Amino acid sequence: MSLLQLKLTPNAFTPSSHRFRPNRRTLFTRTKIRAVSTVPDKNSETTESNKEPPSVGFAFVSSVLLPDGSPDVHYRSASGGQKLRNIMLDSNIELYGPYGRILLNCGGGGTCATCMVEVLEGKELLNPRTDKEKEKLKRKPKNWRLACQTVVGEADSTGVVVIQQLPEWKGHEWKYEKVDDESEESS
Template sequence: MSLLQLKLTPNAFTPLSSSSHKKFRPNTTLFARTKIRAVGTVPEKKDSETTTDSNDPPSIGFAFVSSVLLPDGTPDVHYRTACGGQKLRNIMLDSNIELYGPYGRILLNCGGGGTCATCMVEVLEGKELLSPCTDKEKEKLKRKPKNWRLACQTTVGEADSTGVVVIQQLPEWKGHEWKYEKDDDESAESL
């Protein structure tokens, strides 16, 4: 397996407008394009738009990494923002991020009760923004890596929290390895 890299930039975590979000249609000529981008769901901002308004409410940036690579071999990453204090499951479902994969049909998951463990995610960055593991998580994930969580049991931050959380979707179905790198601009701005 090859090691892929994911670079996150500060401009990646912007709210989506309804006109910028395109749905995948299997019968289109998606593969005939000359350039496929891993971040196709977020429009790029110009330099004049990168200044942030101090009146913006606090929010948490999310990078959801799909378990399936794009045809050009890059990770399929979807960037979203949300207010803190919500369950990770609700954030993913409200943002149209795949959570259950092959278990997405009715009666194959518990609907957020923490009993089926089909909403497992791997937390790659931002563990400090998440609530402590619940007893249900400890029971269901006792043989899994420590950074795996149940999305239905995980609360992300408080209402005034800010930060970045990187989530690997469907970690049991992941067929690739990659590492997270902060962009040089992002690390310079954090100083």
């Protein structure tokens, strides 16, 4: 097995496709502007503009490599308090792999163990193993979880969770390295 490195940057979880891009119509339209007050309230302006809603960043590492040998990583973010299975399915992340057909998985009941994932980073944001997980994963490593039984944080949780998809199918080992914005700019 080869050892691959994956660099996680803090801004990897911000969606770049949602930036505002003005087009010809938005540049030359006239709108009516109505003044509500002339002096902005300092308290409301600073709290609303500086606070973003709490969210958990996810890095989903595929079990197969891309043709050039680099890891296939999908970055997503979601609010805490949800099951990992729902986050993955809502984000179009492959969860079941070869078990994707309807009769091969239990649909989130915790009885088939086909939604197994390996938690590489962020274990502190997850709930403890449930009794179903303890039963199904008793011979697996402690960082393997069932996505249908794993709850990610609370509604106000923030942090990063790195998930290896289909750990029983992976053919490579990972080494993670966190990169700060400052060290990224200097290199």
